[in-house]
Amino acid sequence: MSTTESSDASRAALRAALRDPDVIARYRAKIHPEKVNGCTWWVGALTAKGHGRFWVGPDPTRSRAGFVVIAHRFGYGLAYGIDALQRAPLLAHAVCDNPMCQDPTHLRPSTIAENSGDWAIRRHRLGGHLRDRRGARGRAEAIRQALRDGLDPYEVLQAGIPDVERDQLPLW
Ligand SMILES: [Zn+2]
Known part of the structure; x- marks a missing residue:
């Protein structure tokens, strides 16, 4: 088990980590150095949903896996x-x-209800990531590999889009 932000101990640990130059440097090192298609890309570990996963440090409650947060939240x-x-x-x-994406200006506070409503709309957006045949994690892994290899992730993105939608692909 890993610890998330929810307990008092982990909130205190997160507060300390956000001020720790070593932790901040580790976070920044997992971000692609250049903006690609307007976004700031995570190239470190991924969650099952394709979000960045950041190991903050040893777990304040001493579980074995350590203290892990969603990278864009950090x-x-x-x-x-x-x-x-x-x-x-x-x-x-x-x-x-x-x-x-790790660009904080691309993020907005939301609620579970709002996000579910948005998801229902986004799921039907042609070429959107929710329609990717590889699933969120498979898509994220493929894009991460392209970024690490210095390739254009746009082609990798297209590879997961159903053929009929490819011509109508938005930028992201
Ligand atoms: Zn973005």
Whole structure:
């Protein structure tokens, strides 16, 4: 089991981590150095849903796997502070709809209900990532590999899109 942000001990650990230059440097090292298609891309570990997964450090409650957070939440905390982060139990990629994106200006605080409503709309968007045949995690892995190899992730993106939709593909 890994610890998430929810307990008091992990909130205190997260608060300390957001001020720790070594942790911040480790976070930044997992981000692709250049913007691609307007987004800032995570190239580190991934969750099952294709979000960045960031190991903050040893677990404050001493579980074996350590203290892990969703990467873009850590980035949001760096940009806007831990209080803003804790007021946002859910952060939506409202600008880019790109789960790997770490640009805090592309994120908006959301609720589970709002996000479910958005998801229902986005699922039907032609060429959108929710229609990718590889699933969220498979798509994210393929894009991460392209970025690590210095390839254009746009072609990798297209590979998962059903043929009939490919001609109508939006940028992301
Ligand atoms: Zn973005």
